[in-house]
Structures are given as C-alpha cells and as structure tokens.
Amino acid sequence: MSLLEVREVTRRFGGLTAVDNVSFNVPEGEICAVIGPNGAGKSTLFNCLTGFDSPDAGTVTFAGRELVGMRPDRVVRAGVARTFQNTQLFEEMSARENVMVGCHAKTRAGFVSTALRLPWTVKEERLAAEDADRLLRLVGLEEWRDAPAADMPHGLRRLLEIARALATQPHLMLLDEPAAGLNNSETEALAHALYRIRDHGATLVVVEHDMGLVMEVSDQIVVLDRGCKIAEGPPRLIQKDPEVIRAYLGEEDPEDV
Ligand SMILES: Nc1ncnc2c1ncn2[C@@H]1O[C@H](COP(=O)(O)OP(=O)(O)O)[C@@H](O)[C@H]1O
Ligand SMILES: [Mg+2]
Structure with missing residues (x-):
C-alpha cells in the first residue's frame, strides 16, 4: 500500500x-514532484x-x-504538513519561535497556556525549543535562530517555512513551489534539505517549476495540464514525453516559438 x-x-x-x-x-520514503504549466491545478490539488x-x-x-x-488541523494531526506558494511566516518572531509555533500544533501547550506559563508548559516549551533548534540545523538555518523572520533573505525564509512544517512531525510533507524566487545556491541548499528530510523518514510531494531541481530530486513525477494528469513516471521518461513537451511549449508566447 x-x-x-x-x-x-x-x-x-x-x-x-x-x-x-x-x-x-506516492510510496513511502519517495520524493514525488507535481509539475505543470501555470493554472494546471497544482495548488488546487494540494488544497484538496x-x-x-x-x-x-x-x-x-x-x-x-x-x-x-x-x-x-486534523490533517496536520494525522501526519501531513504543507507549505504554501506564498511564504506565510510570523514576521516579528525569531526563526526559532516560528518553528516552535509548528511544535505547538502537535503538543498540548497551545498559545494561551503557553502565555500563562502553566507549570507543565514550561517543560514543553523547553522541549519545543530543543526541537526547533534541531530542525533549524536540519535545514541549515542554525545561525539565524534569533533573527526575526522579517530580516531573513527570501531563500532562507522558504527554508524556515519548511522547518516550521517539519515541527509537526509529519510523515508526509507537501511543498508548494519551494524554489520560487531562489537563486542557484539557495536552490542547491533546498535540494540538500529535501534529501535530509527524506532521509529522516518523511515522504515528500513537491509542486515545483524549477525543472533542474525536479529532475534532480524526484523519484516520480506527475504532470498536470489544465487539470488533467497527462503523464507520470521517473524523470528520465518525463523529460522525453511528447505530451509533456507539448504542454510546456504551449505555455510560451506563440510569437516566441
Ligand atoms: N478559489 C478559486 N476560485 C475560482 N477559480 C480558482 C480558484 N482557485 C484556483 N482557481 C482556478 O483554477 C485553476 C487552477 O489554479 P491553480 O490550482 O492555482 O493552478 P497552479 O497551482 O497549477 O498554477 C486556475 O485556472 C485558477 O484560476
Ligand atoms: Mg500554484
């Protein structure tokens, strides 16, 4: 299964x-990419x-x-975490605090009891901070631990969002265009983070436009076009699939072809 x-x-x-x-x-332990031209239905599928x-x-x-x-929130408790196409962070909070918010989605201590510092939340708070630091190391953000999210460069903010989603201890992670707006070295750092997350036991589904990244990290690729699945398979087959090539060429301005 x-x-x-x-x-x-x-x-x-x-x-x-x-x-x-x-x-x-999506088999356990794999990285699956969902690709397709703009408007293909990728984000809608993720929402579903x-x-x-x-x-x-x-x-x-x-x-x-x-x-x-x-x-x-039930889906998160069932073990599925996601990030969004547009980064959604708590701008005033530090990187560590952003990740701790993710930890609280799973622990007993909610915002209110944490604010009141009930005795049993102090210990949970310490454990959450330790967890957060571990996850920041996993995505390579340990040096940014105390920086407000607002001060972080775009590429690192994407990684922070991934760390926060990881804090819910998901078995399945869905990432919506994690490489959007990243430069080459940031994309490389992202690829390494994805491998480390996979090696820590999470299965990944990634919606992504960066074909270099998709071809590098994916075990399987699902291709959507206008809502329909038009191809599915390993990167080496998808790259040569005539339907896929047609769907992507069709996205360009006809005057450019
Ligand atoms: N809430 C909505 N109401 C109406 N149309 C929507 C809504 N969300 C998405 N769509 C439409 O559905 C199609 C697929 O969108 P989307 O899933 O965002 O595509 P992708 O993520 O692949 O770019 C697009 O034509 C988009 O305009
Ligand atoms: Mg989208």
Whole structure:
C-alpha cells in the first residue's frame, strides 16, 4: 500500500474544472514532484489533499485514512504538513519561535497556556525549543535562530517555512513551489534539505517549476495540464514525453516559438 493514494479527485470552480479526475500514488520514503504549466491545478490539488479545500469527487487516502472532509488541523494531526506558494511566516518572531509555533500544533501547550506559563508548559516549551533548534540545523538555518523572520533573505525564509512544517512531525510533507524566487545556491541548499528530510523518514510531494531541481530530486513525477494528469513516471521518461513537451511549449508566447 502507498502512503498516499489520490483517487479520481475532481475540483470544479463554476464552469472550470481545475482538477479533473486525477489519480496517483506516492510510496513511502519517495520524493514525488507535481509539475505543470501555470493554472494546471497544482495548488488546487494540494488544497484538496490538506483539508483547505474539498474535492467535488474522489478520495485521498493517507496511511489508510480518508483525508477528504477533514479540517486542516486534523490533517496536520494525522501526519501531513504543507507549505504554501506564498511564504506565510510570523514576521516579528525569531526563526526559532516560528518553528516552535509548528511544535505547538502537535503538543498540548497551545498559545494561551503557553502565555500563562502553566507549570507543565514550561517543560514543553523547553522541549519545543530543543526541537526547533534541531530542525533549524536540519535545514541549515542554525545561525539565524534569533533573527526575526522579517530580516531573513527570501531563500532562507522558504527554508524556515519548511522547518516550521517539519515541527509537526509529519510523515508526509507537501511543498508548494519551494524554489520560487531562489537563486542557484539557495536552490542547491533546498535540494540538500529535501534529501535530509527524506532521509529522516518523511515522504515528500513537491509542486515545483524549477525543472533542474525536479529532475534532480524526484523519484516520480506527475504532470498536470489544465487539470488533467497527462503523464507520470521517473524523470528520465518525463523529460522525453511528447505530451509533456507539448504542454510546456504551449505555455510560451506563440510569437516566441
Ligand atoms: N478559489 C478559486 N476560485 C475560482 N477559480 C480558482 C480558484 N482557485 C484556483 N482557481 C482556478 O483554477 C485553476 C487552477 O489554479 P491553480 O490550482 O492555482 O493552478 P497552479 O497551482 O497549477 O498554477 C486556475 O485556472 C485558477 O484560476
Ligand atoms: Mg500554484
């Protein structure tokens, strides 16, 4: 059985079918990329996998449990974490505090009890800080521990968001365009972080435009175009797939072709 099984998922917005009968499996321990031109339905699919949106049809089974109909916080508790296409950090908080927010999504101590410093939260707070430091090291951000998120360069903010999602101890991580706006060395750092996360036991699904990164890190690639899955397979086959090449050429301005 695969860790994640997406079965015939469809999501319509009025007359537009943003995700059209999409099925695929993600085996445990793999890195799966979801690619496709702008508007292909990648973010909508992610929303349907994480409780932020509900498909009109289809099922999403994670470790044998149905995720469709679960609220986002329940999905997190079930072991699925995600990041967003647009970075969402607590700007005034330090890198470490941002990651600790992720820790609190799983521990007993919520914001209120932490603010009141109830006795049992002090210990949890210390453990959360230790966890946060470990995760900052994992993504290579230990030197930024005390810096406010607002002061961090864009590429490192993306890594911080990943560390915060990791703090919920997910078995499955979904990353929406993690390399968007990153320079070459930042993308390289991201690739290393993805491998380390995978080696720590998480399965990854990554929506990404950077083809170099996708081809390097993915075990399997799912290609969407106008909501439909048009191809699926390992990078070496996807690179040569005529339908995939056509979908990407079709994205360019006709005058440029
Ligand atoms: N909430 C929404 N309401 C209406 N249309 C939407 C909504 N979200 C996405 N869409 C449309 O669905 C299609 C797929 O969008 P999206 O999933 O964001 O694509 P991608 O992430 O692949 O670029 C687009 O045509 C987009 O305009
Ligand atoms: Mg998107």
